[in-house]
Amino acid sequence: GQQVMQIPQYQHVQEGEDFTTYCNSSTTLSNIQWYKQRPGGHPVFLIQLVKSGEVKKQKRLTFQFGEAKKNSSLHITATQTTDVGTYFCAVRPRSNDYKLSFGAGTTVTVRA
């Protein structure tokens, strides 16, 4: 089954506002990847976090890996209509595990 839980499942955001989505695991992770899927599209890789406490930014997106490497967050500032889609986290419990397990995703809609 799924290794990680993502919350919230749905996020309705007013354009210009900020929001955060979370990915939580009961076990320590070797790394975590984030993907974005636009409506009707396929998942596209955004970023990977490897180190404890790591923070990475991509323009208005800020990704963080927890100190215990059991959780991660994606924070989007000044949400735009281009941010619409579903954001997935994906994990391998061990670095040599070939299987990548995806969370259920957070689906983001934006009110203009």
Place this chain on the structure above:
Amino acid sequence: NAGVTQTPKFRILKIGQSMTLQCTQDMNHNYMYWYRQDPGMGLKLIYYSVGAGITDKGEVPNGYNVSRSTTEDFPLRLELAAPSQTSVYFCASSYSILGQGDYNSPLHFGNGTRLTVT
């Protein structure tokens, strides 16, 4: 560079029919994966392969079969289609990284095959 190519894009099957979903990649990736995605759900791993001639089951392999005779191709076979197999199917590939600690290569996805079984 085409990346990961899936065919067909759409297909409607009757219960009990069989079909093969095609997936090919031109990036010389040794890892390949098949996922299915149901509405409002994440991606569930069906089968994966770490190289030509090597395949293994994922979370939801029942009702499916795969083969990996070449590095480029990883077809997914549905035998005796059932309504529960109505889904969007994604093929993905990645390369392996040795000696890179906890870093893993990201997955590159195809555009998907939308399958309906009625």
